[in-house]
Amino acid sequence: MAERKRLLLIINPCSGRVRIRTHLLEVLDIFMKEGWRVQAFVTQKPLDARDIAAREGRHSDLIVCCGGDGTLNETVSGMMTLERRPALGYIPSGSTNDFAAGLKLPKRVPDAARVAVTGDRFPIDIGAFCDDRYFVYVAGFGIFTEISYATPQERKNKLGRQAYLLESLKSLASIQSYAMRVEWEGGELEGEFIFGMVTNARSVGGFRGIVTQEVALDDGLYEVLLVRMPGTPLELSTMVSDLFSREPSSNDMIYRFRTNAISFTSGNPVDWVLDGEFGGSRTEVRIQNLQRQIAIRKGQSKKSSKK
Numbered sequence: 001m002a003e004r005k006r007l008l009l010i011i012n013p014c015s016g017r018v019r020i021r022t023h024l025l026e027v028l029d030i031f032m033k034e035g036w037r038v039q040a041f042v043t044q045k046p047l048d049a050r051d052i053a054a055r056e057g058r059h060s061d062l063i064v065c066c067g068g069d070g071t072l073n074e075t076v077s078g079m080m081t082l083e084r085r086p087a088l089g090y091i092p093s094g095s096t097n098d099f100a101a102g103l104k105l106p107k108r109v110p111d112a113a114r115v116a117v118t119g120d121r122f123p124i125d126i127g128a129f130c131d132d133r134y135f136v137y138v139a140g141f142g143i144f145t146e147i148s149y150a151t152p153q154e155r156k157n158k159l160g161r162q163a164y165l166l167e168s169l170k171s172l173a174s175i176q177s178y179a180m181r182v183e184w185e186g187g188e189l190e191g192e193f194i195f196g197m198v199t200n201a202r203s204v205g206g207f208r209g210i211v212t213q214e215v216a217l218d219d220g221l222y223e224v225l226l227v228r229m230p231g232t233p234l235e236l237s238t239m240v241s242d243l244f245s246r247e248p249s250s251n252d253m254i255y256r257f258r259t260n261a262i263s264f265t266s267g268n269p270v271d272w273v274l275d276g277e278f279g280g281s282r283t284e285v286r287i288q289n290l291q292r293q294i295a296i297r298k299g300q301s302k303k304s305s306k307k
Contacts, residue, residue: 175230
């Protein structure tokens, strides 16, 4: 009898919807019936998922994490320290699950668990942030990151994207701007920015349409969005409308482009968000796209025995 392959299961019991608790036995049954020998860990504190993946991942053939985008970020960060990286399965159970939406992973825990062990391998790009952190789908700073991640999805849906952002901003006096110099291959900008985002996702903080719909997770490029400080209330309203427009915008406050590397320099520390979690306060940030670094299970393969 062939030896069972080893599956490392990392569970965050405190993620947004905590749905894993009612499905844990079913998830374990799915894994074992697919021929996996499961080693499960429950995170106890921040960065536990990172440390578990780094420590136990070298002995595993597949790592499956269950939690929100922050748990996914920690797991991937731990995996990036491994010389041999196993495949990754993801059971989304957070409150936003932006990256899972981009991969079209099932929302039901048992269905996502089946994809985690039977889905096709899909190599994805990983972002290196200042050489000491990693991110899966977004690194950002400024007002929209604070708004999007601090607000329940139900409230966003009720008000609508533009109405909610305008209500949250209220007035120009409430907006903090950041004096920055931004450089990338083929371009540079300098000025006061209220928002910046380097991303590999169609949805950020539960808001869709902020970046282009032609997002590829394995092309070695990031979609960059930068927003300058508006000068008047009318410019503020126009800027928010143009952010969500599907038509090309000529708004000189909004910059969209693609690059595989970019740097930000500011006189004062700026707070960054990585995959929805605090990424530190920095005056200098360099972001590099590391192409096709981790193979995540995506979709459902026809042969359930595929490992």
